[in-house]
Amino acid sequence: MLYGTLLVVSLYYLLPLYVMVVTSLKGMPEIRLGNIFSPPVEVTLEPWVKAWAEACTGINCDGLSRGFWNSVQILIPSVILSIAVASVNGYALANWKFRGSELFFTILIIGAFIPYQTMLYPLVIILREIGLMGKLGGLVLVHTVFGMPILTLLFRNYFAAIPEELFKAARIDGAGFWGIYFRIMLPMSLPIFVVAIILQVTGIWNDFLFGVIYTKPDTYPMTVQLNNIVNSVQGIKEYNVNMAATLLTGLVPLIIYFVSGKLFVRGIAAGAVKG
């Protein structure tokens, strides 16, 4: 019964993926026949090549590759920066309580519940004033700031679950703020860093809203470019190219999950049970 249910549910989720994969491997004449579930008679990688290197968005016809490299350039600094800042935040809030630290934390958490929409326009002005509007750096800044509440919460709770006595012992041993952070806390916190990396990589990679607002065609991230390819209203709809482009875009989070899935679960569980 259990396996039956699981089977049905996995079929439900896998079927669209199957359709995407087979469609992306077909040529346009074959697609026009309308048998979307049938495997390709003639396997072709043409749509993948086209999606990566030739598909047109607006006046640029260099495919998704540009968006991919833009996304990479946005992703890496955003992930590193947001995790670095948030982990130190969380560590300070958990172990170096100062006057008003609880209030500070509460305000930060409330930040997670304010709808993004209300902040879009003010951010446009801020980015314009500091000269980062339309630049990759601006988007990195936006992602770092918006990742802060949830990541700080994540790290604070993890560090708070580490026995306080360890922290006290380190202080008696003469370690300072950074000494304790790097030598005691960091080596004990690999699982939560993995969780944070996964959250940030998938979140930032899949982001569309900030990408479409704070960049311009030259610096569009992959998701925005994908949208522009798929939603292009001119000419014929190349379903096979669209499918290939979508799969290419989804590949990065997919790989992250496959590689670190086990660590991810362990990290979530570690945060939950300890304490």
Added chain:
Amino acid sequence: MDTNIAIKNLDLSFGAINVLQDLNLDVAKGEFLVLLGSSGCGKSTLLNCIAGLLDVTDGQIHIGGRNVTWEEPSNRGIGMVFQSYALYPQMTVEGNLSFGLKNAGVSREQITEKVAQAAKTLQIEPLLKRKPRALSGGQRQRVAIGRALVRDVEVFLFDEPLSNLDAKLRAELRVEIKQLHQTLGNTMIYVTHDQIEAMTLADRIAIMKGGKILQLDTPNQIYNRPANKYVAEFIGSPTMNFFDGTLSGTAFSCPQGDFSVEGYEFAATPSAGATLLGIRPEHILTGDQAATAQVRLPATVDLVEPLGSDTLVRCDVAGQSVWARLDGQTPIEPGADLPLGFNANLVNLFSKTSENRL
């Protein structure tokens, strides 16, 4: 007395709650002082203040003649052993021992030398390359002590270091700590809620309640001459028996009878009035000794708890329960008549109003 630690008018409050109030304490060089009290009495808080892990609200702390009230924990000349030992899990034993020295900027050769020396003293040389999780409770504790030892500190602070262990290991490690104190001769302050640990380890015990020290004295004095009713009840198991009555001169009368307390050493000039008379279960006599005792009580056995080495008996004395500790070999059944007695030199008299010793 060569004072090593002096605590002067220490206050600590969290918001409106006063955890420690106007606390004064002097600890001599080389002394083993135990802070004893039930949970929430402020004993661990006091220890954390001495260590510098909590900022005091008012007052001063001097260690080794230096005012360290606002010094960093690492500059106070103290080492601390925690209840969970707090060994750094990702470091080997060697790493744990040398962490403090590295932070202090000690040279590599000196670190190796000091770690080796401490490991020898504590007999943990074969464990140096292991991680804490591969150590037993006793070994972990030794490493935790070693961490204080390598830093050549004057004062060792122990925060309930034995509470996590089972009874047998606890007894073994208690002996080890005592032995270590005899070998090293450092000043040690030890926090516990276990009266046996306190009695066996301490040169002096400070009994705390509500952020105040109720009595600071040798284990012998604390046991035999408790300063007030709380201390009398806290120390000793089963707890002291109390008779509620009135005192006039050396005559004490209560519903259970009139007792003469001739021979009792009064702390001050005896005052008449409502009084509590306390006698420890182990000072209650039975059999032939009861017949010749200064005070005799007819009693009926109510409950028997055999412990092997001795037997605890709850008796009914004219409507009041009285615990007595008997030799473990005496066969005794509930319902039997058991004449009890005691001598006035072993009783404790407390004023009923102030609860202080008379």
